[in-house]
Amino acid sequence: MNSTSRWTTKADVDIMKDPADVLQDTVFRLLKMAATKLPKDVEDALRTAYENEDNETAKTQLGAIIENIGIADGGIPMCQDTGIMIFYAKVGYDFPFMDEIRTAVENGTRKATAEVPLRPNAVNPIVGGNSGDNTGRKIPWINWELVPGDSLEITAFPKGGGSENVSIVGMLKPGVGLTGVKKLVVDNAMRYMGKACAPNIIGIGIGGGADIAIKIAKEQLRRPLNDSHPEHEVAQIENEIFEAINATGIGPMGLGGKTTVLGVKVDYAMRHPASLPVGVAVQCWAARRSTAVITKDLEVTYLTHPVEGQ
């Protein structure tokens, strides 16, 4: 796409929108929304959990979470760990502003860090030091996907450190089968107990390879909590692991209760005959994600956090 053609769309001519500004502003809003307001499905799940618990401690923990969400309410970060910056960009082949995306993500991140504010969470692992603005080598990380169409779907997925620290990849022997897969996930949950700020959401990726398995696992964390996998066999694995982990009694914050996980999401790729890779991605209750779609005419629609009037 050459740089002149972007000015040829009618909307641009009419209102002279600057694509860099629109993209950057969208990234800023996505980060602010993600940090300060949970998607509705997650908030609803936490409220339902509060109603279902009869354990006094669990009720106190979930009650604090719900009060906290109310105070944050679109204004201040619900958690002081505002995460490391991860984005998912699903770009249409014919989206005219592809070359603007990375710069917009970086600039929008800097602005959000200063103005929301977000905690500076980008540390150099080699020479030390915090960049101070949540950007640096390879961060924000963007997961790219090219799809047919002419629009961009972009998701901000700032990920907290506590839950990330208990995510794992297991390279299992194929002989252990699906039971071995389930055992890996359940054993992991019983090891970290409440340390990942339960109630958690768990994403599981089976097959592919070590990198593919954990990538699939993490992608599952973006699924709505109330869906299940379209393939019956996979949905059944989701249900079994969900039931098993909640039967541990670990509960909110690991202090006891019925609600250890709000959701378990599984997907898979074909595997090598010699390998059974399993990725387990763990998400804290502050499951922050926000998604917008930007058309080629620079019209923006917010999917997870609808703006009034849309």
Add this chain to the structure above:
Amino acid sequence: MVEYHLTTPISEADARKLQVGDIVYVTGEHVYTARDEAHERALHLFEKGEMPPVDFEGSVIYHVGPVAWQKDGKWKIVSAGPTTSIRMELFEDEFLRKYNARIIVGKGGMGAKTLEALKEVGAVYCSYTGGCGALAAKGLKEVRAYEWQDLGMPEALWVITAEEFGPLLVTMDSHGNSMHDEMDKRVAERKADVYAIIGIE
């Protein structure tokens, strides 16, 4: 389960009254943030015979790396949920013995060394709900000082006036009880039932 509203400095007698399962709300001027590096520095100063900038006697030590910002020349805590406490296990027992803090606040619980020191000194460990940064900030009313700034925003020693900071759940008390150890045992007991659900006999 009893609910307490305590004002700092907290006496040893008041701290010894607290039992695992109790809920505490704290008000007062002796509330300080401290993570790994602040603990290390406080112990180092003690060894050198130097005074830290604040009095830790009867205080509440909060394991947190806050998000804060400066408005009109005044620092304000924006979001400040607890960090994982087990990292401070390296320092907490010595810190308690040397400085007589009465309430340690964090998440995830601490180990045997800290539990022993709580017993000896007369102090408790409280769990604050992880991720509840906005709610915590509401209780951390005023920043009176921002000490040890060279450690950076998360690791510095923030000197805070709290107002009804809570709910803090006592999960380790001065009588040797730990809800965290108890939970480990209870979950281990359920392991067979959990395995049965995923088809392991």
